[in-house]
Amino acid sequence: MSITEPAIRREGTDSGVRITDVEAIYLRLPDFDEARTDSSRDALVIRVSTDAGVTGYGEVDSSPLVVKAIVDSPASHTIARGLRELLVGRDPLDVRRLWHDMYEATLYVGRSGVVIHAMAGIDIALWDLAGKLLRQPVHTLLGGAHRTEIRAYASNMFQFTPEANAERARAAVEAGFTAVKFGWEPFGRDPATDVALISSIREAVGDEVDVAIDAGLAWDAKTAIQRIKLLEQFRPLWIEEPLHPDDLRGYRRVAEAVDLPIAAGEEECTREGFRRLMDEGRIDVVQIDVTRTGLTQAMLIAGDAHERGLPVANHTFTTDLNAAASLHFLAAIPNALICEYCVEPSELSRHLVSPGIRMVDGKAQIPQEAGLGVEPDPEVMDRFRWPI
Numbered sequence: 001m002s003i004t005e006p007a008i009r010r011e012g013t014d015s016g017v018r019i020t021d022v023e024a025i026y027l028r029l030p031d032f033d034e035a036r037t038d039s040s041r042d043a044l045v046i047r048v049s050t051d052a053g054v055t056g057y058g059e060v061d062s063s064p065l066v067v068k069a070i071v072d073s074p075a076s077h078t079i080a081r082g083l084r085e086l087l088v089g090r091d092p093l094d095v096r097r098l099w100h101d102m103y104e105a106t107l108y109v110g111r112s113g114v115v116i117h118a119m120a121g122i123d124i125a126l127w128d129l130a131g132k133l134l135r136q137p138v139h140t141l142l143g144g145a146h147r148t149e150i151r152a153y154a155s156n157m158f159q160f161t162p163e164a165n166a167e168r169a170r171a172a173v174e175a176g177f178t179a180v181k182f183g184w185e186p187f188g189r190d191p192a193t194d195v196a197l198i199s200s201i202r203e204a205v206g207d208e209v210d211v212a213i214d215a216g217l218a219w220d221a222k223t224a225i226q227r228i229k230l231l232e233q234f235r236p237l238w239i240e241e242p243l244h245p246d247d248l249r250g251y252r253r254v255a256e257a258v259d260l261p262i263a264a265g266e267e268e269c270t271r272e273g274f275r276r277l278m279d280e281g282r283i284d285v286v287q288i289d290v291t292r293t294g295l296t297q298a299m300l301i302a303g304d305a306h307e308r309g310l311p312v313a314n315h316t317f318t319t320d321l322n323a324a325a326s327l328h329f330l331a332a333i334p335n336a337l338i339c340e341y342c343v344e345p346s347e348l349s350r351h352l353v354s355p356g357i358r359m360v361d362g363k364a365q366i367p368q369e370a371g372l373g374v375e376p377d378p379e380v381m382d383r384f385r386w387p388i
């Protein structure tokens, strides 16, 4: 069977296609500073192969080699299995069924954290495969698109001087973005530094461009309330992750004390984790990284957010493979707010897949081709493949 011949369910519920391999492939730039909280410099790609000659790709933003071990491990017993051996021989179109089976087969080690991350990458690859086999874009299989494009913001690591941040902000506006975000170190250390960093960005972009701030877990609740009130004068779009992700009481205190929207969610990977953030933490913007939740769970989490009247944004700071999966997700939910698009100058992050994400007037275009609509470039995969 070739990709031009869609799989047709042959008998009963069986598509006739079988998974033949699940690989976790580690890609990494040759040299970088691990002290920066920047996940754009390495990538864990999941490749699911089938006997139909069609291949699906996913990505995981986690600890790459731990994910690889979870995929490659042999079974220890019925609820401590490796994901590869569980999936080989199965029907790839049983995407939600396979999520359930992976969850049950890893109960001893999983249920949260890195096992869910590994499942997420496989889940994305299975949706990509299903789309290719059925000749449909993933957003159609997720239930139908609400949009063909979505406003994107240029997402940056904070630079270490106000001038360097202003330069990044101006570059984003020149590239057509109508919103920018800056995050993590050196932000959050003291009020004077924070005011200097944000005022330089606001001055560089003017009043018409939205500026979101990612505090990168910098504060306790009391400091967060004081600092957010100080930064209100710069009219940020939102304040992201002001607190440690476990400090739900703190999140609630902050949400009740300030007017600016509070965004969070990238540290969560389960539906229950997101429910706690929404119901106990009272966050205003729900940020979902599909390479940690999978598309299957992301749809349910977005539904939980919708039920609470909350908007959803993606969290994406790895490659355009993650960005493409996120765009199908954002297309398929009614409560999508905006798309995070990482603009860090990582050759791996920007050039892993082709075609890249297309931006028109600061809006990311939802891919319309079968599957995710992007494909990893074999030459880039070879160039950055980490020898393990």
Ligand SMILES: [Mg+2]
Pocket (backbone or CB within 6 Å): 183, 214, 240, 241, 266
């Ligand atoms: Mg963040």
